Amino acid sequence: MATRQTQSLAAIMRAPAIILLLIWMVVPLGMTLYFSFLNYNLLNPANTSWAGFFNYRYFYTDPAFFQSVWNTLVLVLGVLLITVVGGIAIALLIDQPMFGQGIVRILVISPFFVMPPVAALVWKNMIMNPSYGVFADIAHFFGVDPVDWFAQYPLFAIIIIVAWQWLPFATLILLTSLQSLDGEQKEAAEMDGAGFMSRFIYLTLPHMARAITVVILIQTIFLLGVYAEILVTTNGGPGYASTNLVFLIYRAARLNFDIGGGAAGGIIAVVLANFVAFFLMRAVGKNLD
Amino acid sequence: MARAVTTRTKAINTAVAWTVALVIFFPILYTIITSLKTESEAIAGFNLIPSFTIESYIAVQTQNDYFKPFMNSVILAIGSTILALIVGIPAAWAMAFSPTRRTKDILMWMLSTKMMPAVAVLVPIYLIFLRTGLMDTRIGLTVMLMLINLPIVIWMLYTYFREIPGEILEAARMDGASLWNEIVYILTPMAIPGIASTALLNIILAWNESFWTIQLTTTNAAPLTAFIASFSSPQGLFWAKLSAASTLAIAPILIMGWFSQKQLVRGLTFGAVK
Numbered sequence: 001m002a003t004r005q006t007q008s009l010a011a012i013m014r015a016p017a018i019i020l021l022l023i024w025m026v027v028p029l030g031m032t033l034y035f036s037f038l039n040y041n042l043l044n045p046a047n048t049s050w051a052g053f054f055n056y057r058y059f060y061t062d063p064a065f066f067q068s069v070w071n072t073l074v075l076v077l078g079v080l081l082i083t084v085v086g087g088i089a090i091a092l093l094i095d096q097p098m099f100g101q102g103i104v105r106i107l108v109i110s111p112f113f114v115m116p117p118v119a120a121l122v123w124k125n126m127i128m129n130p131s132y133g134v135f136a137d138i139a140h141f142f143g144v145d146p147v148d149w150f151a152q153y154p155l156f157a158i159i160i161i162v163a164w165q166w167l168p169f170a171t172l173i174l175l176t177s178l179q180s181l182d183g184e185q186k187e188a189a190e191m192d193g194a195g196f197m198s199r200f201i202y203l204t205l206p207h208m209a210r211a212i213t214v215v216i217l218i219q220t221i222f223l224l225g226v227y228a229e230i231l232v233t234t235n236g237g238p239g240y241a242s243t244n245l246v247f248l249i250y251r252a253a254r255l256n257f258d259i260g261g262g263a264a265g266g267i268i269a270v271v272l273a274n275f276v277a278f279f280l281m282r283a284v285g286k287n288l289d
Numbered sequence: 290m291a292r293a294v295t296t297r298t299k300a301i302n303t304a305v306a307w308t309v310a311l312v313i314f315f316p317i318l319y320t321i322i323t324s325l326k327t328e329s330e331a332i333a334g335f336n337l338i339p340s341f342t343i344e345s346y347i348a349v350q351t352q353n354d355y356f357k358p359f360m361n362s363v364i365l366a367i368g369s370t371i372l373a374l375i376v377g378i379p380a381a382w383a384m385a386f387s388p389t390r391r392t393k394d395i396l397m398w399m400l401s402t403k404m405m406p407a408v409a410v411l412v413p414i415y416l417i418f419l420r421t422g423l424m425d426t427r428i429g430l431t432v433m434l435m436l437i438n439l440p441i442v443i444w445m446l447y448t449y450f451r452e453i454p455g456e457i458l459e460a461a462r463m464d465g466a467s468l469w470n471e472i473v474y475i476l477t478p479m480a481i482p483g484i485a486s487t488a489l490l491n492i493i494l495a496w497n498e499s500f501w502t503i504q505l506t507t508t509n510a511a512p513l514t515a516f517i518a519s520f521s522s523p524q525g526l527f528w529a530k531l532s533a534a535s536t537l538a539i540a541p542i543l544i545m546g547w548f549s550q551k552q553l554v555r556g557l558t559f560g561a562v563k
Binding site for chain 1: 302307311319320323335379384389395399407417468532550
């Protein structure tokens, strides 16, 4: 149908976006790969030399590396568990008939729009502060000692903050999926005497399966990159207790000026992210046809 | 649904849902309340009734020049959105209306660029910004934000454009309209809502982006994310002032977000959930 003229015009219209993204993908990543094989420190740039796999070995044998990979996994899985389970529960709740549904929805999704530094600082100061925070007030009310969250359970505290930010996302997507469920099917199941649990397991959950997959995969991409929340609360500490891979690389590259080490860490992060990306692309790709 | 619901069930639902919603919303609510307290009230223990003073709002402006990072946020969010639309609209348009055999592959590849962890290119981007003098400039950061959101913009526009019926196009072509005429007179009016939704989502994402905005700025180009993050030390900013700065930082986006719930689902799931 399309004439040759419109086709060449279409090619010209596509070109800027493709070229930009191609440059954006190839050039920095190529540079990272190159730097990862160099001894290159910004404090001593004159002494730059070929390092072979030294940076990778260095990263790999550093105990902080395994701790940061472990912390990354705990952070991602912890937040996923809270947001998916909580998101399903809250979506089911909001889907019920009630007064002021629209306002409830707005209140529940609000945390998603709060920028990470604000979210983290509000939780750190006003909620979790061991002397003045709301949690401390609640602890005093019950006569127990308040918890010093960021000293005693730093990673868990960050998981709570990040989960608070992402719970609305999971809820919103799962609610959207839930509302597309055919009402007649639900009624038919009810008339056949199916209880709440069996309706949930055999009807609602399978219907939401796709949305749940999407929530898990998209959140994982963003959760692998958590940074600002750690920066403003624990700064990765105490020790490396709340350092994830992103923060470890940031520390190497920006605080220790170790360009080679930071680049090697970056390549490791790419490999990790690709595992997730592979599955996400398959799930989303099906929707294109 | 035709199901009859007793008032009692509805009342219970309402009570439970409102309780959950208020607990989730509480940190935001408490930030707003604290912003209206005096500094001594702010650390005087749990108290939901402030003295409704706006002294903290005045203080963040007079002491910390709040207007500067706020304007940087506005410029970065809107600037990167306009850039992304300029590049994204023609691309999405071409792929939606003149698809080739490779269109699907191109779209998937664009999506894959979004999977690249930002930290993987921290080192080269940081060095490039240092060497070229882009560090701490609004123009450099605007381009960065445009690049990281471009895949989402193109995808979202593409899913909207695909919903425009092709018959209208064919009718126009039969009447001898050129592609340019089709775009300007027929399709653009139909595409405006989709473009507006895409712009809205992009502004939200750019406003809240907190990796590059912190890494690539110091003072001149620092938007609100970097400004607020710089107050992470306890002695940095008192709570009432921090709350005032935070309230102002999240208010515009919170309100925009409330109006864009549906688009958000679509944009963030790359059209996989509608």
